[in-house]
Amino acid sequence: MRILFASSEIHPLMKTGGLADVSASLPVALKRLRHDIRLLMPAYPQALARAGKLESMATVTLPGFPDDPVTLLSGMLPGTRVPLLLADAPRCFQRAGDPYRAMDGQDWQDNHLRFGLFARLIEHLSLERTPLGWRPEVVHCHDWQTGLAPVMLGMHETRPVTAFTIHNLAYQGLFPRHAFDALNLPPELWHYQGLEFHGQMSFIKGGIAYADHVTTVSPTYAREIRTQQLGNGLDGLLNHRAESLTGILNGVDYKEWDPGRDRHIAANYGPEDFSGKALCKTDLQDHFKLRGTSGVPLLGHVGRMVPQKGVDLLLRAAEPLLAAGEAQLVVVGTGSSALEQAARRLAERHPGRVGVHIGYDEGLAHRVEAGADIFVMPSRFEPCGLNQMYSLRYGTVPVVRRTGGLADTVVDADPAGLKAGDATGICFDAALPEALTDALTRALALYHQPDLWRRLVRTAMAQDFSWARSAEAYATLYRDLVAARVPPGKP
Incomplete structure (x- = not known):
């Protein structure tokens, strides 16, 4: 299958938490299963410095963002054979600090625009509205930073299937009403069954409500977020979508995390020689x-x-x-x-x-x-x-x-x-x-x-918590989603 895998951070290009590890390891495991997977991430300064050789593929101007043309840079995720696309929009992503916060620890005030642009790019890549000559069958989005992409894709009758993974429901991408207006989204999305969440705009709610399937990163957490205690106000929506919610346990990249060959530690060891x-x-x-x-x-x-x-x-x-x-x-x-x-x-x-x-x-x-x-x-x-x-x-x-x-x-x-x-x-x-x-x-x-x-x-x-078993579970999910969307006899 052709899979577009969109994330706001990928190790070793950018990492603030476990999302980056998953976004590096799962695609490699899917590639081993012979899927045509491509990664998409913003071109932060650290990512550009660590990505190795990059080639400029195309520059696109996205609807609603006339002052922020995006240059698509193509390469390979370091140490792998997984194709990488970096979205180079200097005004949005060429900043000091981490992907979400300035050096003083405060969130960037325009995060809604930065990741709104990222979602719009995901939409355009998914519909082959860029000169790359490649169209995914599956778009897999991760956490609130990509939550608007399933919303945007949901407006198109002919589109890839969408999967949205919740890595941490506590981080929801909440913004005031003016952020919704600034993104030029259809007014009918400002609704309690749409993006409106207690008077604010919720990026993660968009992903949960509009993706074809929602996953999270362990079976127990998939049950916990349907409770009032850990649902962060979205337990009602998650219970409504229970039949389209799956917990798939994350895996470990044992190439990176193995005491028998870890290059960072003072001495290597294993269960037989401790x-x-x-x-x-x-x-x-x-x-x-x-x-x-x-x-x-x-x-x-x-x-x-x-x-x-x-x-x-x-x-x-x-x-x-x-x-x-x-x-x-x-x-x-x-x-x-x-x-x-x-x-x-x-x-x-x-x-x-x-x-x-x-x-x-x-x-x-x-x-x-x-x-x-x-x-x-x-x-x-x-x-x-x-x-x-x-x-x-x-x-x-x-x-x-x-x-x-x-x-x-x-x-x-x-x-x-x-x-x-x-x-x-x-x-x-x-x-x-x-x-x-x-x-x-x-x-x-x-x-x-x-x-x-x-x-x-x-x-x-x-x-053994290697990625092989989890990657098979995701591949099965992707196949089921594609099969359910494409009528029999149609390509």
């Missing part, structure tokens, strides 16, 4: 100037420092263990200034036991996965999560809250799980520091039983 992990732990302790205390487990956390990720729970739950000298902690991430400050203060209170890196560092993320003994993900909600799956492969036992993809990928080391031999980590339920402290205490107790811990680690490392 000795390199001790060297990775020493390397991580040295990097953060932690005391090399033997027999003390090292806890790790990598992620956005926002309430969703439960970083506040981690900082509070770890305090008594740190004070007692029962654990060390390394935290890598950036986000809320309050949480960043709280992490720094924790490190000041426990010198030699806590290491903090504010910012994202891909290489350091790999070193944490390899060097920590226990990886902590106490998320209040987690659509899928990737770090817990990385941790399993690295023999770094995950401690997770039982939600979303965390519930789908980690088997609790309770008595039943240990007896059955399928336990891979520690799970807890309540989003409370006390519940996390109890879970960490359980993990530490297992850590101090070397034979039991080694069995737990071996089971964890044997898990």
Whole structure:
């Protein structure tokens, strides 16, 4: 099948979170299944710098954007054979900062125009209104930044089928009414069954309401977002579309995340020769100037420092263990200034036991996965999560809250799980520091039983969450959508 895969970020060109990893790995897996897939992303400065050789294919002026002609740059996603298209609209995308925010951390005030233009380009590529000579059968859009594309394509009788993936429903692309007017959309879309959402315009609602099929990134999260608790006001619409909503678990790119060949870590290792992990732990302790205390487990956390990720729970739950000298902690991430400050203060209170890196560092993320003994993900909600799956492969036992993809990928080391031999980590339920402290205490107790811990680690490392199975599920979905749209006997 011919598939246009549109995303606002793709690793290694641009990354702020798991969306970038998925947008890099899933297309590669689909390409292995012999599909004709092409990636589309805005041409941010970082993307242009990292993309390698690019060729200018065409320049188009899109309806509603007369002052922002878009030059399509063609190349290959680095390290792959997947064709890449970058949308070069300098006034919209040639900016310092990340894709959505300025250097001061504030959202760009014209994000509705920037990603409205991106959606209009998706529409025109999908209808072969550019000189590329290629027309997709399937358009797969991701998160709110592409949410208007299924809306625009839905206005055409002859069009490709559309799939829209929710990576995190909490980020909805909400804008005031004047943003709707500025995009010159049909007035009838300003309606509670259209793009209007409590007096605002919602990009993500457009994707959910107008795409032929909606997916999200784990089966449990697909159920959770249909509840009032995690539906973010869209649970009614999601329940209405329940028959067209599927949870497909994200996968892991084991070419990038494998301790046996990871180029970022101090020593490679595997389930049969685990000795390199001790060297990775020493390397991580040295990097953060932690005391090399033997027999003390090292806890790790990598992620956005926002309430969703439960970083506040981690900082509070770890305090008594740190004070007692029962654990060390390394935290890598950036986000809320309050949480960043709280992490720094924790490190000041426990010198030699806590290491903090504010910012994202891909290489350091790999070193944490390899060097920590226990990886902590106490998320209040987690659509899928990737770090817990990385941790399993690295023999770094995950401690997770039982939600979303965390519930789908980690088997609790309770008595039943240990007896059955399928336990891979520690799970807890309540989003409370006390519940996390109890879970960490359980993990530490297992850590101090070397034979039991080694069995737990071996089971964890044997898990397979590669993209092959998920890519097959998406390919099946695409085929079903195309079959349902094209009448029998028609091309």
